[in-house]
Amino acid sequence: MIHYRYGQPSVLFKSVQHENLLLSNYSEVQKSSEAPCFFWGKLNNPFLVSRCLIALSNVVQSGFSLSPAELAKLKDPIVTAGNGKLRFEGFSQCAGVYARLDILPDGLDGEFIAHGTTNVDFNQPMISALGSIRQQEQLILSVGSKDLTLHKEGVKISEKKVPLPLKWIKGLTTVQIFLSEAAISHTFNKLQTLQLFQGIPKGPVKNDYYLVSRGNRPMFSPLKSPAAVCIGGLHRLRLLEPLLPYMDKLCVFSHPQMQSTTWQLYFGSLRFSLSLSRESWRGFSGEGAALESLIEDVPDSWVDAMDKYSYANQEFNPSLLAVEEGLDFRHVDQLTARLAAMGLLGFDLDDNRFFYRRLPYRLDRIMSLNPRMKDAERLITEGKVQILSNKEGKVDARVEGSGVLHTVVLEGEKARCTCAWFSKYQGDRGVCKHILAVKKMRTNS
Structure with a gap:
């Protein structure tokens, strides 16, 4: 006899305007086919959620090194449902600013029918609907594999799934690695934060500034000083200004x-984070942060097993995973780097854990998004x-170039x-293909 255990019950939702029957689906370690709905329920603070989503949309529509024509191309937040949380993510068009809204379990009153990720386009009707939400107003949100829908006072506004930009997948790789290496440096209350933001110079800032x-x-x-946090493109922080009147506190994490x-x-059961790349002209999508973790060869079967583990658990701390399963810390880091290189992992600073995005599992994406590693293997x-x-x-090597x-x-x-690459960047944008090739040959020989 085979017993099936469902992660969530089937649910019948009733409201004045709608009735929805959502059937649970069965899955073991293997990923099931896409469920029609990941989450359905009320938002406990829809006013603050709407303000955060508008701020995230502003980030996605911004750009700090692009033309107006390039800015108009993409407006798509990524939405992930899992472990009782909803996460909305997005990049600026130059991919140098990453924003995320985390709605924690206390901020939701509904059911998670399945784990999943989708990518939708926030058009003007959705932005207008979010902007019209008032304090104490009720709002029902549904997130599914094909769309995201708001149910507001008898009105339904839906946004359909759109393709995930390749630049964003590359950015997801780098920013999650940087987040996993970051540490908290400052915590400020509301008054301190408002005073701090009043000191942002007007207009674009070309030189580095320091948080002291x-x-x-x-x-x-x-002026640089000991223990100061360096910030490039300080003017990008103005994207947070609309949210400052509602915040409880601000935490700053630095790489x-x-x-x-x-x-x-922080807004009670909501968190909104904004990550800035080193300079306003430098996008996260070109950092090369994952390259060092991809040098050592790892069996594809290990990567596949790690993907299934991440999907089944949704969140995990890599160090605890290594200890609990008796795994080598270095191997766990390599495996998480490969999943991150496919865009499958995000990182939660407060919980110190990776979380899983359900995107297509494609091993070939690792090399396609890391051409320097591909070139190194060709050498x-x-x-x-x-x-x-x-x-x-000490290793001394020669690598034939053009x-x-x-x-x-x-x-x-x-x-x-x-080579010219190393002379120009001195390792700040990741190592060159020649160094990668020598490291890979030494490691795997």
Whole structure:
């Protein structure tokens, strides 16, 4: 006899205007076919949710290094339902600003019928409907595999699923890696935050600014000082200004190498975070942050097993996973990097956990989104990499380029190359294909 265990019961929702029967579906470790609905229910604070979604839409419609024509192309938030939470994510058009709204379990009164992710286009009717929501007004939200719908005072506004931009998948890879490496640096109350934002200069800011605290008062300074947090493109923080009157507190998280900063606002059962890339012209989609984690060969079966584990659990802490399952920490990091490289993982700073996005599982996406790694593998396959010496922690190698022979030296954690890419970026945009090729050959030989 086979017993089927359903994660959620089937539910009949009744309201004055609607009746909806949502049937539960069965799934073990394998992913089931897409359920028609992931979540259906009331929002406990629809006014604040609507303001946060409008702010997220403003981020998606903004751009800090693009023309007006390029800005008009994409307006699509990603919506993920899982583990009692709804998460809305989006990037600016230049992919240098990442925003996310997390609606926590206390902010929802409904049922999660299935775990899932969809990508919808917020058009003007949806923005207008969100803008018209008043305090204490009731709002029903449904999120499904094909659409997202608001039910408001007898009016239904739906947005259909649209393709997920490739640039966003690349950005999801980098920003989640940066988030997983970030640490909290400051916590400010509402008054401190309002005072801080009053110090943002008018107009675009070309030079770096630094977040410092003098006494109990935080401020932005153009002068670098010890323990200061570096912020490039400070003017991008103005995207948070419409939400400041409603916030309870602000937490600032910084990357250890200052590659990004994340500004997280708290509103009871809601969190809104804004992550900024190092400079306003630099998008998260081109950072190359995942490259180092992709060097060592990992069996496809391991990646597939990690995908199934993530899908079944929806959230996990990689260190705890390694301890509980007796796995090597390095292998777990490599596996999470590969799932992130397919856009399948996000990172929750407060919970210190990855969360799962249900996107198409495609191993070939890893290489298609990381062309430098693909080029490095081609250099090895074509026999263009020669390791001359490898002793006492130092590697000396030659890599054949286009009519030139590059010298690569690895020494401890440091690496250098004579190519133009390394000379220009000095490792700030990820390592070059020549260093990648030498590291991969050394590691997998």
